[in-house]
Amino acid sequence: MSEDERSKMAAVQCCRFCGGALTRFVDLGMSPLCESFLGAEQLDSVERFYPLVAYVCGHCFLVQLHDYVSPKEIFTEYAYFSAFSETWLAHAQSYVGQMTQRLSLSASSRVIELGSNDGYLLQYFVAEGIPVLGIEPAANVAAAAEKRGVPTRVEFFGAPVARGLVGEGIMADLVAGNNVMAQVSDLNSFVAGIKIILKPKGVCTIEFPHLLKTMVGNQFDQIYHEHFSYFSALTVERVFAAHGLMLFDVEELPTHGGSLRVYAAHAERPTYPRQPAVDSLIAREREAGLDRLTTYARFVEQVQATKRKLLRFLIDAKERNKTVAGYGAPGKGNTLLNYCGVRADFLDYTVDRNPYKHGKYLPGTHIPIYPPEHIARTRPDYVLILPWNLKDEIAMQLQYAREWGAQFVVPIPELTIF
Numbered sequence: 263m264s265e266d267e268r269s270k271m272a273a274v275q276c277c278r279f280c281g282g283a284l285t286r287f288v289d290l291g292m293s294p295l296c297e298s299f300l301g302a303e304q305l306d307s308v309e310r311f312y313p314l315v316a317y318v319c320g321h322c323f324l325v326q327l328h329d330y331v332s333p334k335e336i337f338t339e340y341a342y343f344s345a346f347s348e349t350w351l352a353h354a355q356s357y358v359g360q361m362t363q364r365l366s367l368s369a370s371s372r373v374i375e376l377g378s379n380d381g382y383l384l385q386y387f388v389a390e391g392i393p394v395l396g397i398e399p400a401a402n403v404a405a406a407a408e409k410r411g412v413p414t415r416v417e418f419f420g421a422p423v424a425r426g427l428v429g430e431g432i433m434a435d436l437v438a439g440n441n442v443m444a445q446v447s448d449l450n451s452f453v454a455g456i457k458i459i460l461k462p463k464g465v466c467t468i469e470f471p472h473l474l475k476t477m478v479g480n481q482f483d484q485i486y487h488e489h490f491s492y493f494s495a496l497t498v499e500r501v502f503a504a505h506g507l508m509l510f511d512v513e514e515l516p517t518h519g520g521s522l523r524v525y526a527a528h529a530e531r532p533t534y535p536r537q538p539a540v541d542s543l544i545a546r547e548r549e550a551g552l553d554r555l556t557t558y559a560r561f562v563e564q565v566q567a568t569k570r571k572l573l574r575f576l577i578d579a580k581e582r583n584k585t586v587a588g589y590g591a592p593g594k595g596n597t598l599l600n601y602c603g604v605r606a607d608f609l610d611y612t613v614d615r616n617p618y619k620h621g622k623y624l625p626g627t628h629i630p631i632y633p634p635e636h637i638a639r640t641r642p643d644y645v646l647i648l649p650w651n652l653k654d655e656i657a658m659q660l661q662y663a664r665e666w667g668a669q670f671v672v673p674i675p676e677l678t679i680f
């Protein structure tokens with residue numbers, strides 16, 4: 263597709279929230295779905311690649327991908343089980359304690375979680391005797407939640423599902439949505455549904471990776487097909503306001519390289535006073551230029567510089583006959599490796615703690631995945647840490663590799679060897 267044809271296509275498709283015109287934010291080339299790991303028998307087959315191009319709306323500044331792949335195709339059978347991650351469980355448990363206290367939740371309340379996965383979060387409310395309902399589109403993951411004692415509906419949440427639940431007399435004192443709003447293709451229906459399902463004094467909390475952190479921290483590998491939208495607080499405020507919801511508080515969290523948790527309630531009934539944190543965060547975003555297209559246009563330069571630095575390091579290491587292994591097989595790693603064109607010719611292999619990935623290959627780049635012990639067996643000169651947000655934890659686990667002089671490398675925010 264030529265540059266002209268592509269920009270024509272961008273002009274045809276418009277913002278999924280406000281219908282405004284879209285401008286190119288960053289083009290990360292062609293990329294397969296980042297969770298579609300391949301078995302050895304699939305390596306000779308055709309693999310589907312989609313353009314990984316992010317756009318920004320010139321009106322509301324929502325950063326977004328076209329949904330080339332429908333949510334049904336991605337999320338109906340999903341391989342990601344939240345309860346496998348201990349850090350994430352601890353995060354969920356502390357959220358439950360905090361919210362139970364702040365909203366005085368009890369046996370007469372109800373908590374609804376959107377994208378409730380395997381019940382990893384709602385199980386802690388159940389333990390407190392607080393009634394819950396999970397909404398989760400992936401049937402296999404929802405089944406795991408039911409086993410945990412978390413009642414779960416297999417649905418894509420939106421206004422029609424919300425109306426159905428209200429018809430059954432089900433409404434929420436608390437609606438929770440953690441890392442789910444990015445995966446919604448009909449954003450307006452999703453937020454309209456929250457408005458419908460919230461009791462008059464109900465509160466909704468939504469967590470998502472913070473676009474400001476993504477841009478300042480050069481975290482372009484957070485962009486992948488499974489995430490249709492990328493949010494700043496100023497855009498989320500607009501989206502919620504359009505559906506009669508008002509942000510009244512926000513917290514900055516360290517998860518996923520820097521996330522936001524926003525609190526919203528019905529706008530027409532100001533039950534909760536607006537905390538100064540909301541306006542001060544939005545002011546910081548404006549200072550950083552998130553309300554100007556020129557800021558977004560500059561992002562591509564740092565992305566391209568990162569690619570050159572990573573390739574320069576790999577070429578140099580290979581010319582010195584050094585071996586380079588990867589650590590981890592996260593979605594973000596697949597964006598990085600596909601965009602940079604790094605295959606097994608640069609990265610001999612990668613390792614991962616998840617046994618489901620062993621013996622499989624990374625989508626697109628076909629780099630083999632081994633258990634972590636493979637590093638001790640092969641003694642590589644460098645280990646490229648793909649989940650760079652966990653670099654301290656991983657470097658600690660790999661301390662033994664210092665014995666043979668191995669060095670660790672992170673590609674983001676800037677290529678660093680340590």
Ligand SMILES: [Zn+2]
Binds near residue numbers: 278282
């Ligand atoms: Zn827009």
